[in-house]
Amino acid sequence: xxxxxxxxxxxxxxxxxxxxxxxxxxxxxxxxxxxxxxxxxxxxxxxxxxxxxxxxxxxxxxxxxxxxxxxxxxxxxxxxxxxxxxxxxxxxxxxxxxxxxxxxxxxxxxxxxxxxxxxxxxxxxxxxxxxxxxxxxxxxxxxxxxxxxxxxxxxxxxxxxxxxxxxxxxxxxxxxxxxxxxxxxxxxxxxxxxxxxxxxxxxxxxxxxxxxxxxxxxxxxxxxxxxxxxxxxxxxxxxxxxxxxxxxxxxxxxxxxxxxxxxxxxxxxxxxxxxxxxxxxxxxxxxxxxxxxxxxxxxxxxxxxxxxxxxxxxxxxxxxxxxxxxxxxxxxxxxxxxxxxxxxxxxxxxxxxxxxxxxxxxxxxxxxxxxxxxxxxxxxxxxxxxxxxxxxxxxxxxxxxxxxxxxxxxxxxxxxxxxxxxxxxxxxxxxxxxx
Ligand SMILES: Nc1nc2c(ncn2[C@@H]2O[C@H](COP(=O)(O)OP(=O)(O)OP(=O)(O)O)[C@@H](O)[C@H]2O)c(=O)[nH]1
Ligand SMILES: [Mg+2]
Numbered sequence: 001x002x003x004x005x006x007x008x009x010x011x012x013x014x015x016x017x018x019x020x021x022x023x024x025x026x027x028x029x030x031x032x033x034x035x036x037x038x039x040x041x042x043x044x045x046x047x048x049x050x051x052x053x054x055x056x057x058x059x060x061x062x063x064x065x066x067x068x069x070x071x072x073x074x075x076x077x078x079x080x081x082x083x084x085x086x087x088x089x090x091x092x093x094x095x096x097x098x099x100x101x102x103x104x105x106x107x108x109x110x111x112x113x114x115x116x117x118x119x120x121x122x123x124x125x126x127x128x129x130x131x132x133x134x135x136x137x138x139x140x141x142x143x144x145x146x147x148x149x150x151x152x153x154x155x156x157x158x159x160x161x162x163x164x165x166x167x168x169x170x171x172x173x174x175x176x177x178x179x180x181x182x183x184x185x186x187x188x189x190x191x192x193x194x195x196x197x198x199x200x201x202x203x204x205x206x207x208x209x210x211x212x213x214x215x216x217x218x219x220x221x222x223x224x225x226x227x228x229x230x231x232x233x234x235x236x237x238x239x240x241x242x243x244x245x246x247x248x249x250x251x252x253x254x255x256x257x258x259x260x261x262x263x264x265x266x267x268x269x270x271x272x273x274x275x276x277x278x279x280x281x282x283x284x285x286x287x288x289x290x291x292x293x294x295x296x297x298x299x300x301x302x303x304x305x306x307x308x309x310x311x312x313x314x315x316x317x318x319x320x321x322x323x324x325x326x327x328x329x330x331x332x333x334x335x336x337x338x339x340x341x342x343x344x345x346x347x348x349x350x351x352x353x354x355x356x357x358x359x360x361x362x363x364x365x366x367x368x369x370x371x372x373x374x375x376x377x378x379x380x381x382x383x384x385x386x387x388x389x390x391x392x393x394x395x396x397x398x399x400x401x402x403x404x405x406x407x408x409x410x411x412x413x414x415x416x417x418x419x420x421x422x423x424x425x426x427x428x429x430x431x432x433x434x435x
Contacts, residue, residue, distance in 0.1 A: 004117070007032060008106035009098045011091055012434035020091045022082045023434060024103060025111055029078035030067070032101045037065060041080075045069040053082065055097035061090050075111050076118030109431025113424070116416060123416025123427070124152040127374055130431055131213060136257060136264035139365070140212045143373045152372060153415050155202055159384070160411050162195035166391075167404050173397045192392050195407075199385045206372035206381060211296060211365040213373040215257060215264035218358065219291045221319065222301035223311040224248050224272025227329040230345035231301060232256065232269040235355070241269050248272060251284040253291055261359035268295070274311060297323040297361050304328025304343075307336050325357050376427075377414045384410035 002008060007026025013019065024032060030042045038059075039051035048066040052059045064083040073079040084090050099105070109130075116126040124147060131144035169188045220228045224247035232241045232254065241254055254269040268291050271284030292298065298319045302312050304327075316326070328340035332347050341357070343350030372378060384407040391403035412418025 002104055002107055002110060004114075006104040007102065008110050009095065009103040010106035010110065010434040011095070012111075013086075015086070015088060015091055017086045020084045020086045020094075021434075022084060022091070022094055022098070023106075023111060024080040024082070024098060025073070025075045025077045025106075025114060026103075027078065028102050029080045032098065032103055033065070033067060033080050035101045036097055039065075041065045042067040042069075045072070048083075053084070053094055053097060055093060055100070060093040060097060061085055071118070071120075074120065075114040076120045077114060106433060107428075108433050109428035109435055110433075112431060112435055113428045116424075121148075122150070122153050123419060123424070124156070124374070124377060124414055125150055126416075127376070127427060128152075129435060131373065133432070133435070135213075136215060137212075137259040137262050139262040140264055140373070143209060143212045147373065152374075152377065155198075155372075156411050156414050159195055159198045159202070160408060162191055162198060163388070163404055163408055163411070166191045166195065167401065167408070170397050170401050170404065174401065177397075189392070192388060196385065196388045196392065199381055199388060202372055203378065203381050203385060206378045208365045209373035210375060210378060211362070212263065214375075215266040216362050216365065217266045217268065217291075217294060217296045218299055218361075219268045219270060219288075219295040219297075220299045220301060221270055221288065221292060221315060222272060223309065223315065224274055226272070226301045226303040227345050228272065228301050229254075229269050231299070231327070231329065231343070232267055234345045234348070234351050235267055247274075248277070248281050251280050253284075253287045260355060261362055263359075263362035263365050265358065265362060273315060292319070292322075295322065297325070297358075299358075300324055300326045302326065302328050302337055302340055303330055304335050304337050304340065305330040305333035323361055325354070325361070327354060380410045380414050383407075 007024060007028035009022060009024040011020055012023045013021040033042050036053050037051045038054060039049055041049045041051055045067050048064050051063060051065050053061045053063055061084045066081045068079040070076060070078045084094050112126050112129050115121050116123055128144050128147035132148060135141035135144050166188055220232060222228050229241035229243045229250050233239050236256055236258060240256055242249055250269060250271050256267045258265050258267060270288035270291055271281060273285055273288055276282035276285050300315060300319055302308060326340040327343045328335060328337040329343055329345060331342035331344040331349055335342050341350055341354060343354055387403045387407035391400045394400045394403060409418050
């Protein structure tokens with residue numbers, strides 16, 4: 001268990017590169033630097049200097065080092081950053097020297113956790129740090145950087161302020177019931193509606209934002225042997241899925257990522273849908289149907305070289321309400337289905353046009369200026385919205401106040417002003433060590 005007063009250290013770059021960055025943060029960072037370095041880098045904060053690292057008086061590395069004086073550092077504490085040679089042995093020796101000098105190995109996300117606890121960033125910004133690292137497409141990266149700069153916090157604060165106005169009016173009505181005029185009550189309803197609209201708009205944006213972060217889930221569906229796996233491979237540009245002439249080749253769900261128009265797309269190849277002949281295939285078909293339930297869009301594949309079958313028609317009607325693209329594959333063998341986009345995985349015909357149509361579906365997310373990309377934030381906003389709506393239905397000031405408190409609590413959990421320690425632990429447990 002790491003204590004907040006411990007001075008922690010960790011390698012912050014992947015070991016094995018040319019240079020390894022090792023970070024140290026905490027009240028003892030300066031004392032540790034004094035023990036380990038043969039140049040007083042702590043005397044000139046923010047300046048990178050050449051120095052040697054000593055362990056038991058013996059040099060273990062020749063490195064560049066920089067000292068950051070609290071509170072002007074990433075964590076808000078005194079920090080030392082060592083840019084050492086990247087070899088395993090060097091890093092191991094430097095880490096051992098830091099430990100002997102009183103440092104404690106940092107857990108995952110310890111530096112960012114400290115930055116949050118010391119008020120250098122709020123919780124949504126801290127979460128954005130990992131989103132930047134994990135961004136799968138250019139637009140996702142842009143959204144994560146926006147969030148890192150505090151865009152989520154600003155939008156949440158707007159909603160919070162609206163609710164705080166309502167709460168002030170309600171408290172006045174509770175304290176001085178005789179003076180609570182009808183006009184004041186009416187303006188309260190207006191404020192409540194404005195708060196509801198702000199939060200609802202954030203949720204709507206957030207749905208698009210989630211796609212930027214997690215990818216547009218595009219499920220490739222169709223009866224057996226129409227060429228779903230061939231299409232997955234064609235879109236990926238590699239032989240990822242097994243393709244055979246036998247119907248019922250794909251059993252499990254395959255989940256592959258590509259970037260189309262700057263938006264991450266999750267391509268999900270599924271088992272051909274039919275009355276399954278054996279247990280494994282039946283499970284595969286169930287999984288295909290489950291994938292369909294959570295799909296953002298469907299890519300329905302038909303075999304264009306023959307007329308539609310009853311199975312095709314069933315799938316067409318099942319996916320009617322979904323955002324969908326219908327393709328008639330095997331156009332090299334003929335085109336019997338006029339309404340679908342003709343493609344051929346064999347010759348590549350129509351694949352470019354298909355990519356354009358996928359891009360058109362993904363485009364609204366690409367242009368999204370969404371502040372919210374995080375599932376946790378979205379869930380909290382939905383909780384807040386429900387509470388605001390319930391508040392709007394109440395007439396008793398006390399009941400309205402209770403719902404408002406619930407809504408404010410939900411919003412506060414996003415920025416971290418009102419959040420359980422357990423949630424904070426869970427968030428940072430997903431970070432990498434050294435970040
Ligand atoms: N001529 C032609 N054959 C194709 C085309 N696309 C796929 N095929 C063939 O169709 C057969 C089935 O292809 P798959 O990609 O395995 O079909 P699938 O829909 O994934 O099949 P299941 O996994 O069994 O549901 C294979 O023999 C492919 O070579 C195409 O555009 N033209
Ligand atoms: Mg297949």
